[in-house]
Amino acid sequence: MAVTPLHLGSWRTPVEPAPRLATALGLAPDDLLVKRDDLVGPGGGGNKVRKLEWTCAEAVAAGSDTLVTTGAAQSNHARLTAAAGARLGLRVVLVLAGDAPRGPRGNLLLDALLGAEVVWAGAVDADGLQAAAERVAGEVAADGARPHVVPFGGSTTLSVQGYAAAGRELAEQVPDLRHVAVALGSGGTMAGLVQALGAERVLGVHCGAVPDAHVAVAHLLDGSAGPDPALRIRTDQVGAAYDRLAAPAWDAVLLAARTTGLVLEPTYTGRALAGLAAAVREGEVVPGERCVLLHTGGLPGLFGHAEAVARLEEGAGGSGQEP
Structure with a gap:
């Protein structure tokens, strides 16, 4: 059955510079942009x-x-x-x-x-x-x-077309794009970006929502049952568990807020930024390479995260320094 997508959002979403955040991560001021997929759609928006x-x-x-x-x-x-x-x-x-x-x-x-x-x-x-x-x-x-x-x-093999479209948007908005960092939950967002941009430009940061992130993304791309070694997936930001507060993710949330006024949340977008920060520290991403952080939304989840709320009630409970 042929399916034509409905229109639930207003595309394309903007990309915004984040020079102070870029500098805090160790990049050049104009290296980092944020794609604001948190801004569109019903119910508060998001990817x-x-x-x-x-x-x-x-x-x-x-x-x-x-x-x-x-x-x-x-x-x-x-x-x-x-x-x-x-x-x-x-x-x-x-x-x-x-x-x-x-x-x-x-x-x-x-x-x-x-x-x-x-x-x-x-x-x-x-x-x-x-x-x-x-x-x-x-x-x-x-x-x-x-x-x-x-x-x-x-996330289905059909719905990844939504993020293939996002990847094409990004290619037009940021022609010199080298890396796009994205939270990896069920895998569909990363799979669509890979479909449009190629595996070499997409850095997925595993959040612990699925048992094997590599297998999940590969299956959505081509139906395979095994991992694809070409995929760039960081698995070091999960922490204790998907629904627990990981320290690097929380530091990333504070860093984005205090350098850019950008509100992330600790389950997905905080982990994505923490993964990008780790990639910069390790030399996987270097100054002079144009990067995009995909903001996938999720703000209400910040207010529903008991550990994050407790930290804020205690006075933020973190440094806001590079995660």
Whole structure:
């Protein structure tokens, strides 16, 4: 079935210079730009909007009236699926890992505002979460609805076309682009960029959302079951776990805020900047090479991250120096 993407965002997103951040990282002032994919789309914006233009188009073309998707409690993808569903007039059911918190905050508040239904799956791994989503979809169908299950993170071989388009935008906006640093969650954002720009120009920073980042991206690119050695993926910024506060990521969040007024969050964008900083320190990225940090959004997740909130309540709890 041929699918034409919906229009949920306003493209192209701007690129902005970040000279003070570049200098703090050890780059030349004009080496670093930030692509602001946090600025567009319903529900607060973010990189998932580009993917949802394809996955929601697929659902609408199939005659579905309900979107079912999965995520962590503070999932940006879940929040933006809720927003896309509201815009399109589709019911949205979010199947989230864990148990209902005592007081919802961050993305969960926006999920409620946007009218999404939340089903808590308990302590499950990725396979268990997907199985829970399929079970919920079956229950929805038994009630007479027509559900469409959107995979974790919205990443499919179809939806990566959203970030292939972003890669083409970047190539036009920054003709001398040498590196684009991007958080790697479910893998679709990196896969699309690689498709458009080539593996040598895309630096993915693993956030711990999938067991094997190399395999996840390679599968989305060509359906292979094994890793692609050409992919540039840093796996050193995860820390204790995906949903825990990694010190370099937190320092990166503070650094971006205090040098540029740019608000990142610790799960994805903070790790992406920390990975870029590590690449500069190690000589993988050197002064004089044009770099882009892809800002994938996720601001509500900052307010839902208990450790980050505690640090801020304590007075930031970090140096704001180079991570």
